[in-house]
Amino acid sequence: MKPTEMIVPTNVTTMQTYFIILYLQNDVPLMFIGPTGTGKSTIVLNLLLNLPKEKYLPNIINFSARSSSNITQEMIMTKLDRRRKGVYGPAMGKKYVIFIGKYGCGLDRRMKGVYGPEGPGP
Known part of the structure; x- marks a missing residue:
């Protein structure tokens, strides 16, 4: 560790x-x-x-400067089962837990550059 x-x-x-x-x-x-x-x-x-593996299905997704919506969707969908057309979910009896983090993508700095020092408004 x-x-x-x-x-x-x-x-x-x-x-x-x-x-x-x-x-x-x-x-x-x-x-x-x-x-x-x-x-x-x-x-x-x-x-x-x-978490107990028999009850939870964790998915850890880390965003970077190269992340895209297609990659993110693929990372989410790969752990899901197809139930029927257009309906997906975790294996029966499990809860799907997604952790989304950001590593070295500079989102904070880019947001300040685009929106000024206060970031985006309401």
Whole structure:
């Protein structure tokens, strides 16, 4: 295990893990946002990779500057089963959990360049 992947339990990480599990169990969508380098991805990935395989189907998608809608759709669809024409889903009895991260794609910098220092408006 790399030092950057180690999680030292704190009040914050324990609270975050609790809410991730609670939201997963109740089918509530969840988005973690915050400053770079605060451990969001590490906490979520650690939890997703340790979910029971018989109940959950995790999919980890990392965006980069080369990501496209076609590639993203393919990455999502490859883990799904076709139920009938136009209807796809995870294997029966499983919940499909998607983690979307961004690595080195410079999205934050590009957004500031396009929309100014405040980013896009409402």
